[in-house]
Amino acid sequence: MDSQRAKARALEAEITALRRACIETQAPEDDDSQVRKSFQETYQSDSEEWRSSKDLRSHLESLESELQFLSRLTGISIRNYCKKTEDLTSTEMAEKSIKKVLQRHRLSGNCHMITFQLEFQILEIQDKESLSSVITDLSIIMEPNEYSELSEFVSRAEEKRDLLMFFRSLRCFVEWCDYRKHTFKHFKEKYPEAVQLSEGASSSYMGIRNPSQPGFELVIVWRIQIDEQGKVLPKLDLLTKVPLQALELDKNRVIETAPLSFRTLLGVLGIEATLESLIKSLCTEESS
Amino acid sequence: MELANTLKQDGESRGGVLAQLERLETQVSKFHKKLEEPQDAQALEARIHELERLRDNLRAEVKQRQAGVKASTANVEPDQTLEISEQEILERKQENVKAILQAYRFTGISGKLTSRGVCVCISTAFEGNLLDSYFVDLVMEKPLWIHHHSVPVFIPLEEISAKYLQTNTQRFLFVLCEYLNAYSGRKYQADRLQNDFAAFLVGPLQRNSLCNLLSFTYKVKLKGQSFPFCARLLYKDLTTTLPTDVTVTSQGMEALPSTWEEQRADHENLFFTKPLHQVFTSFARKGEKLDISLLS
Numbered sequence: 001m002d003s004q005r006a007k008a009r010a011l012e013a014e015i016t017a018l019r020r021a022c023i024e025t026q027a028p029e030d031d032d033s034q035v036r037k038s039f040q041e042t043y044q045s046d047s048e049e050w051r052s053s054k055d056l057r058s059h060l061e062s063l064e065s066e067l068q069f070l071s072r073l074t075g076i077s078i079r080n081y082c083k084k085t086e087d088l089t090s091t092e093m094a095e096k097s098i099k100k101v102l103q104r105h106r107l108s109g110n111c112h113m114i115t116f117q118l119e120f121q122i123l124e125i126q127d128k129e130s131l132s133s134v135i136t137d138l139s140i141i142m143e144p145n146e147y148s149e150l151s152e153f154v155s156r157a158e159e160k161r162d163l164l165m166f167f168r169s170l171r172c173f174v175e176w177c178d179y180r181k182h183t184f185k186h187f188k189e190k191y192p193e194a195v196q197l198s199e200g201a202s203s204s205y206m207g208i209r210n211p212s213q214p215g216f217e218l219v220i221v222w223r224i225q226i227d228e229q230g231k232v233l234p235k236l237d238l239l240t241k242v243p244l245q246a247l248e249l250d251k252n253r254v255i256e257t258a259p260l261s262f263r264t265l266l267g268v269l270g271i272e273a274t275l276e277s278l279i280k281s282l283c284t285e286e287s288s
Numbered sequence: 289m290e291l292a293n294t295l296k297q298d299g300e301s302r303g304g305v306l307a308q309l310e311r312l313e314t315q316v317s318k319f320h321k322k323l324e325e326p327q328d329a330q331a332l333e334a335r336i337h338e339l340e341r342l343r344d345n346l347r348a349e350v351k352q353r354q355a356g357v358k359a360s361t362a363n364v365e366p367d368q369t370l371e372i373s374e375q376e377i378l379e380r381k382q383e384n385v386k387a388i389l390q391a392y393r394f395t396g397i398s399g400k401l402t403s404r405g406v407c408v409c410i411s412t413a414f415e416g417n418l419l420d421s422y423f424v425d426l427v428m429e430k431p432l433w434i435h436h437h438s439v440p441v442f443i444p445l446e447e448i449s450a451k452y453l454q455t456n457t458q459r460f461l462f463v464l465c466e467y468l469n470a471y472s473g474r475k476y477q478a479d480r481l482q483n484d485f486a487a488f489l490v491g492p493l494q495r496n497s498l499c500n501l502l503s504f505t506y507k508v509k510l511k512g513q514s515f516p517f518c519a520r521l522l523y524k525d526l527t528t529t530l531p532t533d534v535t536v537t538s539q540g541m542e543a544l545p546s547t548w549e550e551q552r553a554d555h556e557n558l559f560f561t562k563p564l565h566q567v568f569t570s571f572a573r574k575g576e577k578l579d580i581s582l583l584s
Contacts, residue, residue, distance in 0.1 A: 004332045011339035018346035022353065056378045063385045066401050070389065073406070074397040075458060081384075081391040107391055120394075122418070135416035161416030164469065167395040171462060229528055 075171045078109035099126040102136075111167075112174045114150075117141040120163060135161040147177070153226040165230040172232035176224045177202070180234075187275060194283045206275075210283045217241035218258075218282060220275065236271065238262035238278075315342065393421070396465055404428065404435070410465050412472035414529065415563075419472045424464070432457065442498045443467050444526075466527045473529035473563075474499035480565035488568055490516055500526060502564075505539060508551070508571055515548055521559060534559045 071077040088100040101124045108117040121137040138161045140154050150173065157166040184201045196207035208218040219239040226232050238259045247255060265274045315338075392398030399408040405428035412419045425435040431454055439445045448467070452460035481504075482493050494503040500523035507516045515538070522533035536556045538548070558567045 004329070004336060008332065008336050008339060011336065011343055015339065015343050015346060018343065018350055021350045022346065053374055053378060056375065056382070060378055060382050060385065063382060063389070067385055067389060069401065069406070070392055070399055073399065073408075073458060073461070074392065074395060075462075076392075076395045076397075078388050078391055078395070081388045083387070083391075105391070105394070107394065133418035135413075135418065138416075162413065163394055163416075164396045164411065164413040165415075168462075168465060168469070229530065231528075 075174070076109060076111050076167060078107060080106070080108045082106050097128050100124070101126075111170050112178065113144070114147070114170065114174060115143045116170070118163070120161075135163055137161070138163055138166075140166065147173075149173075149223065149225055153230075156228070157230075162230070169226050169230040169232055173224060173226060176232055176234055180204070180222055180224065183272060183275070187279065191279050191283065194279055208279050208282055215241075215243040216246065216282070218278060220278075222271075234271070236262070236266055396469070397461055405432075408461060410461070410468050412469045414469075414473035414476040417476060419476060422468055424461075426457075439464070439468070440471070440497070443471060470523075470527045470529055471499060474523060477529065477564040478502060481568060484565065485568040485572070488571065498526070500524070506568075508555075510547065510551060515551075517552060517555060519555070519559065521564070529563065530561070531559060 082105075084104040086102045086104070088102050089098070090100075093100060103122045103124065104119070105122065106117075106119050108115070110116065117140070119137075119139045120135055123134050123136045125132050138158050140158055142150060142154060145151065153169060153173075154166075157163075157169075181201045184195075184197055184206050187206065188195045188197055188201065193211045194208055196209065197203070197205075198207060199205055204222050204224075206220045206222070208220070209216060217240075219241065221237045221239060223235045223237075224232060225235050240255050240258050242250075242255050250256070262274070262278070265277070269277065389398070389400075393409065393411045396411055397408060398411070399406045402425065405426045407423055407425045409421050409423045411421045422438045422440075424437040424439065427433050427435050434445075434449065434453075437445070443464075444467070445464070448460060448463050452463060478493065478495050478499050481489070488506045488508070490505040490507055492504075495501070502521040503519070505516055505518050507514050509515075518537045518539050520533075520535045520537075521531040523530070524532040534556050536552050536559070538552065555567075558570070562570070
């Protein structure tokens, strides 16, 4: 009985200590109170709308549809976002009416098939004349990794802390990838025998061969590059695979000069027309 | 009790969590009262179990707070009176969606629905520096039209809308975003040159509103000698922040001594490849002696 009472007392003491710990770990400026603060502000301004769950639900629905619309319009879909703010204003600064704030942001979402996760910090300094906002840290994680052209671009964006350029180029890159995929698919459907997509429509290679003349193969290499300035440019090249005998017979060196002629043709006809003419020229004797 | 006072002071801003703590405290003080009375073994057993439960709850609470995770009231046992109301869930979701809508500005293009369409906001930046935002108020009718906007008059808005607005609104926004960001970036570089490197400039920096034609005279020191150069930067491509044409000439003199000629050529190259204010930062850093290794 005594040991039980002792046990009960020990538990009560522990509970008291834990309650104290609970209150102490709640820092003055933590997320919870931030959320509730902005929450209360919104409550005050939209108090009409919070009367019932039903109103709240319909408001939420309209916000969500606004989000969907924005995602379609901008090409970027943000799924998650959170922000933490730290006030770095010292008393000296406050006296001169200078305010210094560090914001930590975490953002994740996707742009078509590419998902991204970003963490960045923004330092805001406000004085009497102006407000300066500078990104002081940027880290980017992207999936999938198979677009090798992207990893170099990502490190460059991180280095320059150019968040906006990252998104501009990402959109452009994704558009080009889509266009490439559709173009390859289109030709595969139109000329199923002649066109080979050995690595799938999402890869950078499209092979062309005439099934009645095995040994001859043309490979279109279509890379999408992002330069130092963030500009996205397609780069197409032609590779030829030809048996040795044919090379020897090629007096006019057509095969040797093919890659160069390919580039010229691209400049004149554009991508689709060039590919079309290539396929047609190789397969003029295609048996039905 | 001291703790009770602390709880009451912060009660206002701490809402549900402290209410929960208050309830726990009430329960514990109830047990305190029972401690005075003689207890039979069974009742004592029951009380111990109750205390253990409370203690375990609090331990979990402290652990969560220390891990920095918001305390979830979902941990609460069903027979305790606190429940998460549906209201709270919806309110939190709303918070989340509102925050995401705000976060779109970091992608460069964000917007707010209006009664007639959408007011799109384009944010600009140069490298890590966040700069001005511009808005375009679109009315979603057939045909789509621009109600009003804050795009500067020297940006070819009419041209861009004529090309894309009706057929591909997304592309219209992307192209406009490119133009505005490039303009913002060029302006930033010119401003930085004027404000931070005035010591290097001889006379004013001449610039047009589009900031794609810059003309200035600057002085650099080499081996104790100071020499003025005239630079003219032209940015023909309005979607870039680096010049397409650069000419650096010596002021007046016909023929330059070879070392200065080298400098002149190096500088031309630098202006082509590096942002304007960064070129001058490297000049400043080298101080007295200019180094050709700047190019590598």
